[in-house]
Amino acid sequence: MARLKPTFYRRDTERVARELLGMRLVRVLPGGEKLVGLITETEAYLGVRDRACHTFGGRRTPRTETMYLPGGHAYVYFIYGMHECFNVVTEKRGVPEAVLVRAVEPVEGVEEMRQRRGGRADLASGPGKLCQAMGITRALNGHPLAHAPLWIEEPRAQNLDLLRGRKFVSGPRVGVDYAGEAAAWELRFMLKAPVNRFSPSPR
DNA sequence: ATTTAGATCCTCT
DNA sequence: GAGGATCTAAATG
Numbered sequence: 001m002a003r004l005k006p007t008f009y010r011r012d013t014e015r016v017a018r019e020l021l022g023m024r025l026v027r028v029l030p031g032g033e034k035l036v037g038l039i040t041e042t043e044a045y046l047g048v049r050d051r052a053c054h055t056f057g058g059r060r061t062p063r064t065e066t067m068y069l070p071g072g073h074a075y076v077y078f079i080y081g082m083h084e085c086f087n088v089v090t091e092k093r094g095v096p097e098a099v100l101v102r103a104v105e106p107v108e109g110v111e112e113m114r115q116r117r118g119g120r121a122d123l124a125s126g127p128g129k130l131c132q133a134m135g136i137t138r139a140l141n142g143h144p145l146a147h148a149p150l151w152i153e154e155p156r157a158q159n160l161d162l163l164r165g166r167k168f169v170s171g172p173r174v175g176v177d178y179a180g181e182a183a184a185w186e187l188r189f190m191l192k193a194p195v196n197r198f199s200p201s202p203r
Numbered sequence: 204a205t206t207t208a209g210a211t212c213c214t215c216t
Numbered sequence: 217g218a219g220g221a222t223c224t225a226a227a228t229g
Contacts, residue, residue, distance in 0.1 A: 043221070052221070063214060080222050081211030087221085100221055120224095128222050175221050 001153045003146060009071030013090040013097040014187060016071075017044035020088070020152070021168050021191050025104055027134040028149040033112055035134050037104025037124055038155065043173045044187040045087070047097040052179035055096035066142045067096035074150060076131070076141040083128030086136045088145065088152070102127045102174070102188075104134075167192045 001024065009016060020039050027035045045053040047067075054064045054077070066075045067089055075087040075098050087098040104124045106113050113123050113133040124130035131137070136150065145151050170186045177183050 045221075054221080059215090061215070077221085078213055079220060081213070081220090083222050085221060102221085122223095126222070132223095173221070178220090 001156065003151050003153045004072075006070065006072040006146065009088060009090050009145070010092050011071070011090065013046055013099060014044045016088070016090045017042040017099040017187065018168065018189050020099060020101070021189060022155055024107075024153045024155055025101065025134070026151050026153060027136060029112070029135055030149075033109055035106075035109035035113060037106050037113075037130065037134060039101055039103075039152075040105050041101075041103035041188070041190045043100040043102055043189070045098050045100060046182075046185075046187070047091070047095060050097075050179075050185075051182040052173060052176035052185075053097070053182075058096075060096075064096060067098055068094055069142065072145050074136075074140050074143045074145055076136060076138050078138055079128075084131040084137055085127045086131050086140075100127060101130065103190075104130050106133065 004023065020042050023039050025037045025039055029035065047053055047055050048058045050056055055067050060068065063077060066073060069089055070093040071090040073089040075089050076084055078084055085100060087100045089098050091097045103126060106123050116135060117123050117129065117133050122129065124133045140150055143150055168189050168191050171188050172184055172186060173188045
């Protein structure tokens with residue numbers, strides 16, 4: 001299946017956030033096992049003009065440095081003392097914008113993901129959960145998403161119609177009440193129906 | 204079903 | 217020293 005090329009990411013951030021819905025997030029563990037999740041929820045973070053974004057106003061610190069890389073790199077940060085969040089850097093070098101991947105629907109390596117989630121049923125329905133389930137940590141911060149051990153690819157032909165349909169809903173982003181005007185911006189995108197109609201999701 | 208509080212630590216001021 | 221792009225279990229209605 002075709003891995004997304006850098007040009008996919010080096011475009012308008014909001015558009016990338018929408019078009020990532022339905023794509024396959026692939027993680028190959030150090031042991032070689034392959035974990036795959038279909039992206040079902042994203043949020044766009046619009047850089048220097050977006051109060052909710054880590055790089056608002058051009059803030060540039062050791063943490064946000066990777067957001068200044070060209071689109072197509074992973075931006076993984078640590079939050080609330082215990083969770084990692086996985087983002088995809090967008091736009092060209094020096095334009096620090098990104099898309100937060102908030103949820104995936106597990107489709108391969110599901111048992112491994114369940115174990116990583118401590119046996120719980122809810123595997124990847126939140127940004128911290130999906131990182132735990134797929135073994136995504138800050139060690140992958142700055143990783144180019146074009147190759148192993150972490151990349152994003154187009155789904156199988158069977159799901160292309162769903163991609164074309166792009167049935168999604170949008171709304172305000174989660175947890176950004178502090179961001180003034182930007183808190184109301186509708187930059188959160190979620191697939192309406194299960195993406196993977198050929199492998200039913202938990203009811 | 205919805206709300207609340209606690210866990211826990213990195214990052215920036 | 218404060219607070220956060222979260223999650224969970226426990227309490228409450």
